[in-house]
Amino acid sequence: MIMLMLMLTDPFMQRALLAALLVGVTAPVVGTYLVQRKLSLLGDGIGHVALTGVALGWLVGAGMGLTPNDALAVPGAVVAAVVGSVLIEVVRRRGRTSGDLALAIMFYGGIAGGVLLIGIAGGSSGNLMQYLFGSISTVSDADLWLTVVLSVVVLAIGVGLRHALFSVSHDEEFAIASGLPVWALNVVVAVVSALTVTVAMRVVGLLLVSALMIVPVAIAQQVTHAFGRTMLTACVVGVVVCLSGLTITYWYNVSPGATIVVLAIAVYAVVSLLAPLLTRRRPAYDPHPDLPDDVDLPADAAERAVAAAKECR
């Protein structure tokens, strides 16, 4: 108990907990749309491109003689992630390259570009480590403010436009045939994903960003059968996992990002074992509609049909 008070009064820990809370809510909101569109790995793709942005920010910062020389790393990541995510939409829309291939190229290009640029900026790939794996303990006030603002934007769009984004993600052709601004909404999802990646970057790092977007959704899916409820459940799971993962690292010296993700996957494993037991309820009604056949049944078959209907009642 005293330890808990100690943790909650630690200013470093306060900032870290707030950042984790925000990421825990925003990442699953965006992740729900990505899973719906079967683009689960998009977050990872954007994360890789954001790495190039970090290095680019570093390069520009060093060129301008800013101190610390990574002052522009986070803004650089935001810009690169947004550009990369819109680029993916453009490629998807033109349809020449499959989304899968476009993602793969983004993965490789992002990592290679990041390592190349950080070298030119006079750093080493070791400088990229804190972005790859997160460094929540070093979250500054400025970082925190950026996180708050970006989270508010992401939530306002992700929750406010949820019905329109659902329509576009669920059945894009129907959305087009309804005259919805499908292209604009797709870009909105892409940009919001990019912002979420950069928000989550400091908490779990670019390599594990996607896990926070996707794993809570995968957990929620086991126990819900509705889109809205899946999103809500995923957010609750996200917050719980982020806060408890971070709390663990207050006492044990392990990587917060890795702890959070491993914890999430452990929850997934437990839920997928328990879910069949929890959701196995007898349906209240016969799942087969009682309709006449298109053929005339012989008398004995008709009797059996009546008996079968009784069994299901």
Add this chain to the structure above:
Amino acid sequence: MTDTEMTDTEQVTETSEPVIEARGLHFRAGASHILRGIDLIVEQGEVVALLGANGSGKSTLVRSLVGINTPSEGTVRLLGEPLRAGRRGATVDWGRIGYVPQRAGAGGGIPSTAQEVVASGLLHGRRLRLPRGWRDQVEAALEQVGLADRVHDPVHLLSGGQQQRVLIARALVREPDLLVLDEPVAGVDVASQEAFATTMRRLVDGGLTVLVVLHELGELAPLVSRAVVLRHGKVVHDGAPPPARHDHDRAGHQHQHPHTGDNGNRVLLDTAESRALDLEVRP
């Protein structure tokens, strides 16, 4: 001239514009020339059946009419407003048009309830948020297709025929003046076809205009006012509904073609093959 005659003339001038007007429509997908110069007019209150063999371009045509396919040449006007590529049909009144695709798409990666899917039909044009009272509207639409008790059921657990009815409810929920349906009764049992025909009868009596892609007229035959037959991407018949072929006229005969030829690449040339497919039942 009496008052009633005045209003009649006014109505005629107001509604004289066709509901659908397609002129010189061509559609190419890569090297294949799928629609080859199609003119199609649908007037208000008509029930037009679009007939033709698999791969004749029926689906491609209706998809071009609702803006999913961008035609290579030609123009489409919906409710008097042009459908343009780019800022696609910014002036078209999408709230008056309902589209029912051939079958439930692969859907998303997350299970959704009938309520959620039907509610997405309430969003159109620039309306990106659900109106007040949307739950009642959704329930009423599901009621119309006989699925009122399945509002909260996940769609992927419904049968194929029920999923089709959810898609019809999604188009009906915005109370359209024009309904475009792509094979709404393919692979649906006779009892459900009858129920569907009854629903359509009620809507048509209420002034609904319908363009429906069909393999055969079946239960909808009494409703259809005009038939347009496509063959090889051209209109070969436009007028009274043609009678079914004799060998297709047996009682209980049902077309249940596995429909993979939407892109027109797969053309059934061999009659023996198409005959064999007639017997295949879609799951």
